[in-house]
Amino acid sequence: MxxxxxxxxxxxxxxxxxxxxxxxxxxxxxxxxxxxxxxxxxxxxxxxxxxxxxxxxxxxxxxxxxxxxxxxxxxxxxxxxxxxxxxxxxxxxxxxxxxxxxxxxxxxxxxxxxxxxxxxxxxxxxxxxxxxxxxxxxxxxxxxxxxxxxxxxxxxxxxxxxxxxxxxxxxxxxxxxxxxxxxxxxxxxxxxxxxxxxxxxxxxxxxxxxxxxxxxxxxxxxxxxxxxxxxxxxxxxxxxxxxxxxxxxxxxxxxxxxxxxxxxxGGKSPNIILPDAPDLDLAAATAAWGIFFNQGEMCTAPSRLLVHSAVAERITEAVVERARRLRVGDPLDPATEMGPLIGPDHLERVRGHIRGAVDAGARLRTGGEPLPAGTGGSYLRPSVLDRVPAGSRLAREEVFGPVLSVHTFDDLDEAVALANATDYGLAAGLWTSDLSTAHRVSRALRAGTVWVNCYEEGDLTVPFGGMKQSGNGRDKSAHALEKYTDLKTTWIRL
The missing domain is CATH 3.40.605.10 (Aldehyde Dehydrogenase; Chain A, domain 1)
Known part of the structure; x- marks a missing residue:
């Protein structure tokens, strides 16, 4: 183009x-x-x-x-x-x-x-x-x-x-x-x-x-x-x-x-980064891309970054830097990386989530403010918050905007518990070089799709859908036809 x-x-x-x-x-x-x-x-x-x-x-x-x-x-x-x-x-x-x-x-x-x-x-x-x-x-x-x-x-x-x-x-x-x-x-x-x-x-x-x-x-x-x-x-x-x-x-x-x-x-998808991720820089860049793509208005957006304490600051700073450099503006400009939110009412709703998280003790690392002034559009700076309380609204509810909550953990069982501590079960991400860990954690995560060492990848051959309050049935793949067909049995005596 x-x-x-x-x-x-x-x-x-x-x-x-x-x-x-x-x-x-x-x-x-x-x-x-x-x-x-x-x-x-x-x-x-x-x-x-x-x-x-x-x-x-x-x-x-x-x-x-x-x-x-x-x-x-x-x-x-x-x-x-x-x-x-x-x-x-x-x-x-x-x-x-x-x-x-x-x-x-x-x-x-x-x-x-x-x-x-x-x-x-x-x-x-x-x-x-x-x-x-x-x-x-x-x-x-x-x-x-x-x-x-x-x-x-x-x-x-x-x-x-x-x-x-x-x-x-x-x-x-x-x-x-x-x-x-x-x-x-x-x-x-x-x-x-x-x-x-x-x-x-x-x-x-x-x-x-x-x-x-x-x-x-x-x-x-x-x-x-x-x-x-x-x-x-x-x-x-x-x-x-x-x-x-x-x-x-x-x-x-x-x-x-x-x-x-x-x-x-809906979804409140966790993205777990372990210290043995094959490429920590790629993991951080993908975490930032995933939450800010489509203005964060995406049910599978990795809105909860769960990162091991050993690499938490490195990853968080890289995501914050990416958020600050992201080009937000006119959606008709091919150089724009993030356009406006769907409308002023939604913009205020997303900002309300940010304010509520800060009031609950979270730290706003970047973003949170609308921009640019005077356009008539509903633009918001990409936002990253850490020290987010696990029980806060931002940690549990779908925001549907460019807002990332960062949570740290010290062991894998804690990470899985944090990841599953939501009513949703649409998608999840995991970054690790250990094959056994990849299999064990993928099985333990209650999500319809688990991406390992990537995010938002796939094609029409694989089904898409959720668990828990993220829904039922599947889009994509041959499995989608199950929603639109009935099975009829005919028994013929010979």
Whole structure:
């Protein structure tokens, strides 16, 4: 990506952001609207149709028709795969516009939007497109008098609700396996970042997905999200977001048709650095990158640095130095390393966590203050605190911002106990040169993913999801198809 800040700014000025719902293959304006405000400078990007129960009904009805009588679930799996690959090709053609839209609506640096977010979306669409015709049913050996068949069939209409921090990556993780399985989808993006999802839906229709197969409705959680969660026409609900909202979706399922609910929720991920780490400088640099990437607005962010007392000051100082040098600013500048937080309300919430930790006895090593003044955006200096009390809010609650809490330990059992002392269990990191330690600690950590001598690495072949209050089910990999399919047994007497 060789575009300059001026190039992106000019492109942003010319970008036409459409705010209509996408239902049954076409735009649907609806009635009420809401404003999408850019955290970059506080300007209104677009007025977007605000879905109520009526619009959700229309979208679910379209998805229901497409599933019950339309061609999509009846296509040969190879044909669905080819459709997903065509979809990916058109996304590639519109990659710059999609990346720019993400950057404008949620503040991600445009280089990260283009090189990370869109790369992940494209990889997901292509991976499931290629997987679609490579799944096999089973015929278990039973008795000579019978033939048993076990088929995996698409579940039906999928409601997918995704947050604003990775609006296209997480949408792709839901819709790609659901579509590959033969399901139809109603996607509700966050009201803070609906524009990229609405553009994605239009591209899907241009790629030839039949009407009703992928619908997108914009609106807030208490209205549109609730209507989708309660809707009896939705067979499966897949949600990524906060643990508090995840509880609501479980209640909606209980109060409606007992739809299956798959949850990928919050995290308070520990990153353990031992003195025998193969490269302490790399461990420190990765710790800093992990918490400040995407403004720290990442459920897997290694927000708790657990470092052995023998190397604690060396590691902490290296992270602090990196935080001070980090380039924070305009997300449309390709040189920017960290953009604004999603909005002023979230900025104040994150600052409240910092103030509360200091009041509880933590030491603020760097950051904590907003910047730069006068931009209208929601920018915060990367923040590092040590001497954080183990029972404090900062040590236990998800901040979802560029705030690192540093904790020291003297032995491995203490480190594991600290790491597991949270309601969450999404991810964890471990740095050691000892193979036995790597295996033993990885097994002891209650987390869905454990990275050893790295962080945030992997590909589509491996599943992603959490334990404890970080949720259930898995995105990515062939395991994701388990969420969107039912097993049917046919027993034939011979």
């Amino acid at each position: 060789d575009a300059t800040a001026d190039d992106w700014t000019r492109r942003a000025a010319a970008l036409r952001l459409a705010g209509a719902h996408h239902i049954d293959g076409s735009a649907h304006e609806g009635g009420a609207v809401f404003a999408v405000v850019s955290p970059r400078d506080g300007t209104v990007l677009a007025e977007v149709a605000d879905a109520g129960a009526a619009e959700v009904d229309l979208a679910v009805a379209a998805a229901r028709r497409a599933f019950d009588t339309g061609p999509w679930p009846r296509l040969a799996p190879a044909a669905r795969g080819r459709a997903l690959l065509r979809f990916a090709d058109l996304v590639e053609e519109r990659r710059a516009d999609l990346a720019l839209t993400v950057s404008l609506e949620m503040g991600k640096p445009v280089r990260d939007a283009y090189e990370v977010e869109l790369r992940a979306l494209l990889a997901t669409l292509r991976w499931y497109g290629e997987l679609a015709d490579k799944l096999a049913d089973a015929s278990p050996h039973t008795t000579p008098e019978a033939l048993a068949l076990v088929a995996r069939e698409p579940t039906g209409v999928v409601g997918a609700v995704v947050p604003w921090n990775f609006p296209l990556t997480l949408a792709g993780w839901k819709i790609a396996p659901a579509l590959a399985a033969g399901c139809t989808v109603v996607l509700k993006p966050s009201e803070r970042s609906p524009l990229s999802a609405l553009l994605l839906a239009r591209i899907a229709t241009e790629a030839g997905l039949p009407p009703g197969v992928l619908n997108v409705v914009a609106g807030d959680g208490p209205v549109a999200g609730r209507a989708l969660g309660l809707h009896p026409g939705v067979d499966v609900l897949a949600f990524t977001g906060s643990t508090a909202v995840g509880r609501h979706y479980l209640r909606y399922a209980a109060d409606s048709n007992l739809k299956r609910v798959w949850l990928e929720l």
